[in-house]
Amino acid sequence: MATKASHPNSLSKKEAAVGGYFKAISAIVWKDLRAEFRSWELISAMLVFSLLALLIFNFALELDVKTRQSVTAGVLWATFAFAGTLGLNRSMSIEKDRGCLDGLLLAPVDRSAIYFGKFFSNLAFMLIVEAIVLPVYSVLYNTNLFQPGLIAIILLGSVGYTSVGTLLAAMSVQTRTRDVLLPILLFPVAFAVLLSAVKASGGFLNGADFAEISFPINLLIVYDIIFIAISFMLFDAVVEE
Amino acid sequence: MIAVKKLVKRFGLKTVLRGVDFSVQPGEFVALLGPNGAGKTTFLRILAALSRPTLGEVSIAGYKLPDEAAQVRARLGVVSHLSLLYNDLTAEENLRFYARMYGVENSSARIAAVLAMIGLETRRRDLVRTYSRGMQQRLAIGRAVLHDPQIMLLDEPYTGLDQDASSMLDAALKAVAADGRTIVMTSHDLARAEELAARFDILSRGIIVASATRKQIKKNNLLSFYKQALAD
Numbered sequence: 001m002a003t004k005a006s007h008p009n010s011l012s013k014k015e016a017a018v019g020g021y022f023k024a025i026s027a028i029v030w031k032d033l034r035a036e037f038r039s040w041e042l043i044s045a046m047l048v049f050s051l052l053a054l055l056i057f058n059f060a061l062e063l064d065v066k067t068r069q070s071v072t073a074g075v076l077w078a079t080f081a082f083a084g085t086l087g088l089n090r091s092m093s094i095e096k097d098r099g100c101l102d103g104l105l106l107a108p109v110d111r112s113a114i115y116f117g118k119f120f121s122n123l124a125f126m127l128i129v130e131a132i133v134l135p136v137y138s139v140l141y142n143t144n145l146f147q148p149g150l151i152a153i154i155l156l157g158s159v160g161y162t163s164v165g166t167l168l169a170a171m172s173v174q175t176r177t178r179d180v181l182l183p184i185l186l187f188p189v190a191f192a193v194l195l196s197a198v199k200a201s202g203g204f205l206n207g208a209d210f211a212e213i214s215f216p217i218n219l220l221i222v223y224d225i226i227f228i229a230i231s232f233m234l235f236d237a238v239v240e241e
Numbered sequence: 242m243i244a245v246k247k248l249v250k251r252f253g254l255k256t257v258l259r260g261v262d263f264s265v266q267p268g269e270f271v272a273l274l275g276p277n278g279a280g281k282t283t284f285l286r287i288l289a290a291l292s293r294p295t296l297g298e299v300s301i302a303g304y305k306l307p308d309e310a311a312q313v314r315a316r317l318g319v320v321s322h323l324s325l326l327y328n329d330l331t332a333e334e335n336l337r338f339y340a341r342m343y344g345v346e347n348s349s350a351r352i353a354a355v356l357a358m359i360g361l362e363t364r365r366r367d368l369v370r371t372y373s374r375g376m377q378q379r380l381a382i383g384r385a386v387l388h389d390p391q392i393m394l395l396d397e398p399y400t401g402l403d404q405d406a407s408s409m410l411d412a413a414l415k416a417v418a419a420d421g422r423t424i425v426m427t428s429h430d431l432a433r434a435e436e437l438a439a440r441f442d443i444l445s446r447g448i449i450v451a452s453a454t455r456k457q458i459k460k461n462n463l464l465s466f467y468k469q470a471l472a473d
Contacts, residue, residue, distance in 0.1 A: 099323030
């Protein structure tokens with residue numbers, strides 16, 4: 001039987017596992033942000049889509065001030081969900097098209113590190129787009145959205161949506177119909193997150209007591225934890241042939 | 242260094258590999274030849290721990306696949322016809338990224354050495370999207386040897402290269418082989434395989450049908466050996 005060959009770069013098992021894991025996550029985030037801030041391919045597409053969606057909603061609905069307030073949460077989350085899908089799809093397509101996903105999978109790190117790297121990158125892209133969309137929405141709909149509570153809800157909703165979206169994008173990108181497949185897979189699964197986010201955001205904007213919106217907020221936190229845990233466990237199986 | 246016993250790979254009802262037995266000694270350069278659809282890429286993807294075997298045993302550097310895949314991947318360098326590089330990063334940034342993924346120590350010095358080896362020091366700060374196909378493939382070799390792997394898996398590395406680029410890739414591969422690495426290369430290009438490899442295995446319809454060393458094959462006779470193996 002062949003003996004196990006030593007390797008010049010091998011560290012002790014624990015050091016390699018822990019240090020390598022976080023190094024891999026940070027390397028993927030660094031790579032994605034660096035490439036994106038050079039090309040603006042992904043953020044610009046998400047942003048243009050979001051702004052167009054907001055404009056269409058604005059002119060199509062022609063609502064009075066009071067009704068606008070009540071639809072704000074729905075319009076916002078519909079915009080974020082569609083723009084987010086666009087970003088998730090593109091982010092994984094970039095990895096797949098030139099074989100870079102194989103490059104990631106060949107690295108001697110736990111594959112969940114690749115998931116978390118892509119998750120944090122996708123979350124960063126989504127938050128950047130949201131940070132630009134919120135002031136535009138505030139101006140168009142004459143509604144102040146810069147409230148810490150609402151921003152916290154948007155953060156929670158984005159974490160849930162991106163966590164499960166990253167997993168499903170890794171799955172759909174391996175198929176020929178990836179552009180169509182991702183929304184078909186993602187929307188039913190993320191429905192619970194979106195519904196909770198809309199309820200919590202709407203309640204917050206309409207001045208509801210915290211007791212009234214605590215249920216959807218708690219639900220958002222639970223979904224975030226469940227989706228991250230499931231994605232952590234399944235990513236390896238999803239990306240391997 | 243590589244030991245494969247009765248390897249079977251099925252995709253649904255389709256059996257791509259039908260009991261492959263294959264072994265490679267340390268430092269050996271093996272060319273895996275065969276027609277399209279023979280299963281060469283599938284076989285290499287299993288060796289690279291990118292695909293799970295359906296049946297059979299695969300052991301690389303003493304580690305078994307798929308259970309010890311991370312240890313195997315640390316010892317492998319893979320080059321395919323796709324570059325596995327990011328267009329919107331420079332050559333140096335691509336290598337820095339992979340150095341971090343592989344936990345390469347003293348990465349700056351190692352990156353400089355690799356860029357010198359592949360002759361791209363002067364273009365290190367250019368985006369990969371501005372590179373020719375040949376330069377990208379040389380950088381792909383640089384990426385694959387960055388963590389100093391003991392074993393190299395090359396899947397049709399000459400695909401899409403013109404004559405000049407192929408010659409440059411020859412030089413880069415010879416430099417890699419001269420370091421005593423174990424190399425398995427799939428190729429359609431018999432002349433190139435004959436020039437580089439020490440052993441030739443023919444894969445046809447998911448099974449290795451013939452194997453011969455350079456010594457066993459008289460010079461310039463690889464083509465007839467290949468045709469004979471496929472005919473049998």
